[in-house]
Amino acid sequence: EAGVTQFPSHSVIEKGQTVTLRCDPISGHDNLYWYRRVMGKEIKFLLHFVKESKQDESGMPNNRFLAERTGGTYSTLKVQPAELEDSGVYFCASSQERGTPQFFGPGTRLTVL
Amino acid sequence: AQSVTQPDIHITVSEGASLELRCNYSYGATPYLFWYVQSPGQGLQLLLKYFSGDTLVQGIKGFEAEFKRSQSSFNLRKPSVHWSDAAEYFCAVVGGMEYGNKLVFGAGTILRVKS
Structure with a gap:
């Protein structure tokens, strides 16, 4: 069974540019999550999808971040325009249902110069 | 609000020695508890989980953790580190x-193993 995959693994962009991160969850997992780890800080929750619906987006830092989950399959996280403080590692995770473990992807390391 | 405290930022142990990583949580009831590991260049891998029942849970790679409600703790242990x-x-x-x-x-605990 394939795990959670994320693309790209690394992205380096200039301040003000746009970046789109992609996550493919484990097949059959309705729950998809985005987390972020900024350098030196804890891993922080960003948002949670159940199928194509946003269940909880309380962790999204501001309106420069836009997450979508088309047809309840893969998800994208767009940052527009990117700022220096957006640099960090963005993790995606998926789970079958609440209370079941979340399985993480390898992360996307975003560097904003 | 929930919170998790890992008081040790870095720990160094000798290969073959035992290991205990500390974790305390703040939550009114019994939460679901997890330990994840991130090896260099890798993503987060689930080591073990506690939902209910036996308070001593076994995980992968020889790790175990014990849930202690009275101490709000969920410490991770391994008898012999590789x-x-x-x-x-x-x-x-x-x-x-x-x-x-x-x-x-x-916040995470970085484990270093010395030979």
């Missing part, structure tokens, strides 16, 4: 429905 265990370890909690299904992580 050099390949060098990684960063994260304790995490999922609380009740009022907190949604999000994981709240501790």
Whole structure:
């Protein structure tokens, strides 16, 4: 069974540019999550999808971040325009249902110069 | 609000020695508890989980953790550390429905193994 995959693994962009991160969850997992780890800080929750619906987006830092989950399959996280403080590692995770473990992807390391 | 404390930022142990990584959580009821590991260049891998029942849970790679309600702790242990265990370890909690299904992580503990 394939795990959670994320693309790209690394992205380096200039301040003000746009970046789109992609996550493919484990097949059959309705729950998809985005987390972020900024350098030196804890891993922080960003948002949670159940199928194509946003269940909880309380962790999204501001309106420069836009997450979508088309047809309840893969998800994208767009940052527009990117700022220096957006640099960090963005993790995606998926789970079958609440209370079941979340399985993480390898992360996307975003560097904003 | 939920919180997780991992008081040790770095720990160094000798190969073959025992290991205990500390984790304390703040939550009114019994949460779901997890330990994840991130090896260099890798993503987060689930080591073990506690939902209910037996308070001593076994995980992969020879790790175990014990849930102690009275101490609000979920410490991770391994009797004999291998050099390949060098990684960063994260304790995490999922609380009740009022907190949604999000994981709240501790700051992580970096484990170094010396030969």
